[in-house]
Amino acid sequence: MKNNIRTFLAILPLAAATLLSGCKTCCDRCGAPSPFAKYDSVSEVQKLELKRTSESWDGTALPDYLKGKPELVVMRYIFPVGSKLPWHHHPVINYGILQQGELTIVGLEGQKQVVREGDPIVEMVGPIHCGMNTGDKPIVLDMFYLAQEGMPLAVQHPEVTKEP
Numbered sequence: 001m002k003n004n005i006r007t008f009l010a011i012l013p014l015a016a017a018t019l020l021s022g023c024k025t026c027c028d029r030c031g032a033p034s035p036f037a038k039y040d041s042v043s044e045v046q047k048l049e050l051k052r053t054s055e056s057w058d059g060t061a062l063p064d065y066l067k068g069k070p071e072l073v074v075m076r077y078i079f080p081v082g083s084k085l086p087w088h089h090h091p092v093i094n095y096g097i098l099q100q101g102e103l104t105i106v107g108l109e110g111q112k113q114v115v116r117e118g119d120p121i122v123e124m125v126g127p128i129h130c131g132m133n134t135g136d137k138p139i140v141l142d143m144f145y146l147a148q149e150g151m152p153l154a155v156q157h158p159e160v161t162k163e164p
Helices: 002-021
Strands: 025-027 071-079 093-100 102-107 112-116 120-122 129-133 139-147
Touching: 102 139
Parallel strands: none
Antiparallel strands: 071 139, 093 120, 093 139, 102 112, 102 129
């Protein structure tokens, strides 16, 4: 775990600089093409629906919206190669897009979903699950949460010791 944290802290400044640089390649040093390079020659506004659903990735129906004043939260997560998130659950609806890498999500009951670069993901709400970077580069994951002030975005379950 300490090595994962050290790796995360080591790549964080590079990831932030890359994201803020606005360059047309993922990394000017390596020349890797941006996943958005395919849009460079677009001459008019386009709308691309990436996902429309009322279910999470495992087919479970999403819960009704919360009642009360909403708090919308946008998070960017960066997972080093080989890292694994602890078992957790989300008390609120959340969805996102995997900007880079390969994420494998495993439910406590054995459900499994592999999300690849550019794929949208609608997370489970309630069931315990974990995620792992199963690719060969750091994950960059943008997630959108529909919460209320003071609500946690995720609840950890350290009592679960099962291997995914």
